[in-house]
Amino acid sequence: MNVVTQAPKPAFPFILLDASGQPSLIAQKCTACGATYADSERVACGRCGGRADVLETFLPATEGTLHSAVIVRRGFPGVDVPFISAVVDLDGGPTIKGTLRNTAGFEPDHAAPGQRVRVRFDDALGRKDKAGGSYIAHYFEPIPA
Amino acid sequence: MSDIYIVGIHMIDFGRHPNRTPGQLGAQAALEALDEADITIKDVQAVFSGSNYTTMIGQKILQQIGQTGVQIINLVNACSTGASAVRMAYTAIRAGEFDTVLCVGVEQMTGLGMLGGAVPGSIPTEGILGSATMPAVFGESGVEYAARTGATQADFAQVAVKNHYNATMNPKAFLRKETPLDMVLEAETIAWPLTKLMCSVNVDGAAAAVVMSEEQVKRRGLMDRAIRIRGSAMASAPWQERDPIMHDVNGPTRLAAQKAYAMAGVDPRDIDLVELHDCFASVELQHYENLSLCGEGEGVKLIRDGSTELTGSIPVNASGGLLSKGHPIAATGIANMYEIALHLRGQAGERQIRGAKIGMTHVVGLGTSAAVHILEKA
Ligand SMILES: [Zn+2]
Numbered sequence: 342m343n344v345v346t347q348a349p350k351p352a353f354p355f356i357l358l359d360a361s362g363q364p365s366l367i368a369q370k371c372t373a374c375g376a377t378y379a380d381s382e383r384v385a386c387g388r389c390g391g392r393a394d395v396l397e398t399f400l401p402a403t404e405g406t407l408h409s410a411v412i413v414r415r416g417f418p419g420v421d422v423p424f425i426s427a428v429v430d431l432d433g434g435p436t437i438k439g440t441l442r443n444t445a446g447f448e449p450d451h452a453a454p455g456q457r458v459r460v461r462f463d464d465a466l467g468r469k470d471k472a473g474g475s476y477i478a479h480y481f482e483p484i485p486a
Numbered sequence: 487m488s489d490i491y492i493v494g495i496h497m498i499d500f501g502r503h504p505n506r507t508p509g510q511l512g513a514q515a516a517l518e519a520l521d522e523a524d525i526t527i528k529d530v531q532a533v534f535s536g537s538n539y540t541t542m543i544g545q546k547i548l549q550q551i552g553q554t555g556v557q558i559i560n561l562v563n564a565c566s567t568g569a570s571a572v573r574m575a576y577t578a579i580r581a582g583e584f585d586t587v588l589c590v591g592v593e594q595m596t597g598l599g600m601l602g603g604a605v606p607g608s609i610p611t612e613g614i615l616g617s618a619t620m621p622a623v624f625g626e627s628g629v630e631y632a633a634r635t636g637a638t639q640a641d642f643a644q645v646a647v648k649n650h651y652n653a654t655m656n657p658k659a660f661l662r663k664e665t666p667l668d669m670v671l672e673a674e675t676i677a678w679p680l681t682k683l684m685c686s687v688n689v690d691g692a693a694a695a696v697v698m699s700e701e702q703v704k705r706r707g708l709m710d711r712a713i714r715i716r717g718s719a720m721a722s723a724p725w726q727e728r729d730p731i732m733h734d735v736n737g738p739t740r741l742a743a744q745k746a747y748a749m750a751g752v753d754p755r756d757i758d759l760v761e762l763h764d765c766f767a768s769v770e771l772q773h774y775e776n777l778s779l780c781g782e783g784e785g786v787k788l789i790r791d792g793s794t795e796l797t798g799s800i801p802v803n804a805s806g807g808l809l810s811k812g813h814p815i816a817a818t819g820i821a822n823m824y825e826i827a828l829h830l831r832g833q834a835g836e837r838q839i840r841g842a843k844i845g846m847t848h849v850v851g852l853g854t855s856a857a858v859h860i861l862e863k864a
Contacts, residue, residue, distance in 0.1 A: 352614065379731060388725040409633070409732065411625035412678035413617045417600065419610075426616030426677070428626055428732045436728040438616045449678060454633040468609040478614045 352465045352476040355379040355437060357400075364462040364477050368401045368435050377401070377434030402432035403460040404484065410441060410452035423447045427481050429458055441481040457484040490579050491703050491712040491864060492572075494523030494696035497821040500812040501660045502596050503690040508537060509546030512592035515694035515817075516547055519588070523696040523708065527552035530696075531584040534559050534574045536567035536816040537592045543816075547590055561816075564851025565763060566720065567591055568693060568819030573857060575697035576718045585699040591821075593814035595688040600676075621677040621685050621766065623733055623852065628679060628768025630732075637771055637786045639679040643670040644789050645767040646684045646809055652796060653806025655837040660689050660812035670767075684767035689812030693820035709864050713827050716844070717750030717860030719743075722853075729854075735769060738856035739776040739848065746846070746858040747778070754778040757860070758842040759829055760800065761822035763849045764807040774802070777848060777858070796837060804829065804837050819857060822847040830863040 351358050357367040369378045374389035378396075385392050410427040425441040441458065444451040458481040465476035496518035503511055512535065520526060527548070533556060535544030544558035563570040568591030575587035602619035612618060631637060647667050653659040665683050673681040703712050721741035723734045747754070754777070762777060764770040771785035779800050780788050788794050794802035805811055805825040808818060826845035828834040843863055850856040 350608070352609065352611070376725070376727070408728065409626040409630040411617070411622050411629060411680070412675070413613075413619070413622055414675040414678065415600070415621075416617065416619065417612050420613045424613055424617070426622045426626065428616070428630075428728065430728075434727070436731045438731050440614055440616050449639075452629075452678070454629060465609055465614050468614075470608040474608070476609055 347474045349464070349475045349477045352478040354381050356462070356477060356479060358477060366401045366403060366460060366479070368399055369396045370399050371395055372397055379435045379437045401435065405429045405431035405458060407441070407454050407456045407458055408436065409454055412447050412452050425452050427452070429481055439479050439481050443482045458482060459484050488700035490576055490715050491698050491700065492695050492715065492823065492827060493698045493703055493708045493712050494519040494521070495694070495820070495824045495827050496522065497658060497693035497817065497824045498691060499658050500689045500691035500814060503594070504596060507546070508540040508543060508592050508594045509550050511594065511690060511692040512543060512547040512590045512694070513550035515692035516551055516588060516590050519694040519696050522711065523698070524706065525586065525696065527554055529586050530554070530556060530588045531586050532557045532578060533588045533590070534561060534571035535590045536561035536563065536571050538562055538564065538567060538815045539593055539595065543592050544590065563855050564853050565765065565815055565818060566849045566851040566855040566857045567816035568821070569847065569849045569857035569859065570720065570819070572695055572697060572820065572823065572859065573718050573720055576715055579697060579699050585702040587697045588694065589697060589820060590692065590694040591816035591819060592692040593816050594690045595814055596690055598688050601688070617677065619677065621680050624766040624769055625677040625680045626732060627735060627772065628766065631768065631772050635783045635786050640667065640671065641771065641786050641789055642679055642684060642768040643667055645764065645770045646670045648795055649764060649803045649807040649809045652804050652837055653810030655835065656806050656810070659806045659810045660687060661810045680766055680768065686765045686808040686813040689814050691812060691814030691817040691821065693817040693824055695820050695823060711831065712864035713830055714862045714864045715859060716752065716862050717746035717858065719745035719749060720855065720857045721745065722855055733852045733854055735850045735852070735854060736772055736776050738854045739773060739850050742856040742858040743777045746860050750860040752844060752860060756844055757800065757846050758844050759804055759826065759839045760802045760846045760848070761805060761825045762802060764803055764809050765813055767809060770802065773848060777846065796839065801839050804834065804839060819849040822849060823859060823861065826861050830861060
C-alpha cells in the first residue's frame with residue numbers, strides 16, 4: 342500500500358508556510374490609511390477604499406494583547422470543550438481570532454482581557470481534509486508575567 | 487410632508503409550530519394584520535417579506551391568502567430582516583409609488599440547534615479559530631464592554647431577570663417564568679459569561695404589519711388605530727479596526743439611532759419605552775448606550791438602579807424581549823414594533839406603560855445591519 346505523505350497546508354489565509362514548512366503570520370496593511378487586515382488577498386481597503394495597489398503584505402508580530410475572550414462550555418457536536426475563544430490585538434496589528442491554550446485552567450481569570458499572549462503554530466487538532474491532508478493552525482498562549 | 491403609518495400589526499404566539507409550514511405561519515400573522523387594518527389582500531399593492539431559512543417566503547404566504555399578482559420582494563438581512571421590510575415599505579410609500587403595503591417576517595427554527603459556526607472550508611474550524619457560535623461571539627462583545635465599563639456577569643444576568651419577569655405578563659412569549667438572579671447565574675454556562683438563561687431561544691414565529699400613506703389612512707378612517715412612523719433608519723457597520731474578526735453590533739446601532747432621532751426630531755428623553763435587540767443579556771447594556779438612553783459607560787447604572795424596569799424612567803423590553811419571546815430571526819423586527827404599538831394604543835394589559843406616547847424599536851443582525859424605528863400614537 343502506498344502511503345502518500347502531503348506537506349501540511351495553512352489552515353487560514355493569514356498563515357504562511359515557507360518552502361521548508363516554517364510557519365509565520367502574514368497580513369496586509371493599507372499604505373494610504375494604515376488599516377491592517379488578517380488576510381493575504383484583499384481586493385481593496387475596507388476603510389478608505391484604496392485599491393489593491395495601496396495594500397502591502399507584511400509579517401505581523403507574534404505577540405499581542407488579549408482584547409476579549411469567552412470560555413466555551415457548550416460547543417457543536419464533536420468539538421471538545423471547554424476551550425477559550427479569544428480575540429487578540431497583535432502588536433502593530435491586525436486583530437486575529439483564535440483559541441487560547443495552555444492556560445492554568447478555565448476560570449474567568451484565565452480569559453481576562455489585557456493579558457499578554459504569544460502565537461504558536463501547531464497541527465489543527467488532528468483534523469484532516471477529504472484528501473487526508475493535514476493543516477497548520479495558530480494558537481494563543483499566555484506569556485508569563 | 488405627509489406621514490406614514492402602521493395601521494395593522496400582529497405577531498403570532500412564538501414557540502413550537504411543528505405542524506405548520508412557514509407560509510402558513512406568515513399567512514396567520516398577515517391575515518390578523520389585514521383584519522386590524524380593515525382591508526383585504528386585494529387592497530395590498532406590494533409585499534416586502536423576509537425569512538432567513540425559507541426562500542420566496544412572500545409567495546408562499548400569498549399562495550395561502552390570495553395570489554393577487556402584486557410585487558413581492560423577499561429579504562434576507564439577518565436579525566434586521568423584519569424591520570428591513572417595514573423600512574422598505576416606508577421608503578416605497580414615501581416615493582409615492584404605493585399607498586398600502588404588507589410586511590411579513592417569518593422563521594421556522596425548531597431543531598436548528600445553536601446558531602453560528604464557521605464557514606465551510608477544508609476542515610472544521612470551531613475550537614481552532616476560537617468559537618463562531620452566537621453565544622461566543624456576543625459573549626466576546628460583552629466581555630469587551632465589561633472591560634471598558636466595569637459591568638459584571640451579575641449585571642448581565644440582571645437583564646435576564648428583568649426581561650423574564652416582564653414576560654410573565656406576555657401570553658405570546660415562549661418563556662413565561664420568573665428567573666431569580668441565582669437561577670440565571672447557576673444555569674448551564676454556554677460561553678462564559680453567558681449562561682443558558684442569558685441566551686435567546688430559537689423558536690418558530692411570524693409577525694406582520696400593514697403600512698399605509700396618510701391620505702389612505704384618512705380616506706379609510708383608520709386614524710384611531712394608526713401608529714405614526716416618525717423615524718425609520720438603518721445602517722451597516724462602519725469600518726472599525728476589529729470588525730469583522732469581532733463583529734461590531736455597536737457602530738451600526740449608533741448610526742441608525744442617530745439617524746432615527748434626527749429624522750423624528752425627538753430627543754432620547756422623549757422616548758417612553760424601548761424594545762431593543764437582547765439576543766443575549768449582555769448586549770442589552772451595550773445598546774442602552776448605543777441608543778443614547780444613557781451616557782457613555784452608564785449602561786450598568788441603568789440596570790442597577792432599575793431605570794429600565796417596567797416602573798422605571800425608561801422601560802426596556804416590556805414584552806420580555808428576545809430572551810423571553812424567543813427569537814424567530816426575521817419575525818423579531820416586526821414583533822418589536824407590535825409590542826410598542828400595544829403600549830401606544832393602551833392595549834398591553836398588565837405590563838402597560840401608562841401614558842406611553844413615543845416608543846423606539848431596535849434590531850441588529852450580525853454581518854452587520856441595524857434598524858431603528860421611532861413610533862408615535864397618531
Ligand atoms: Zn485604507
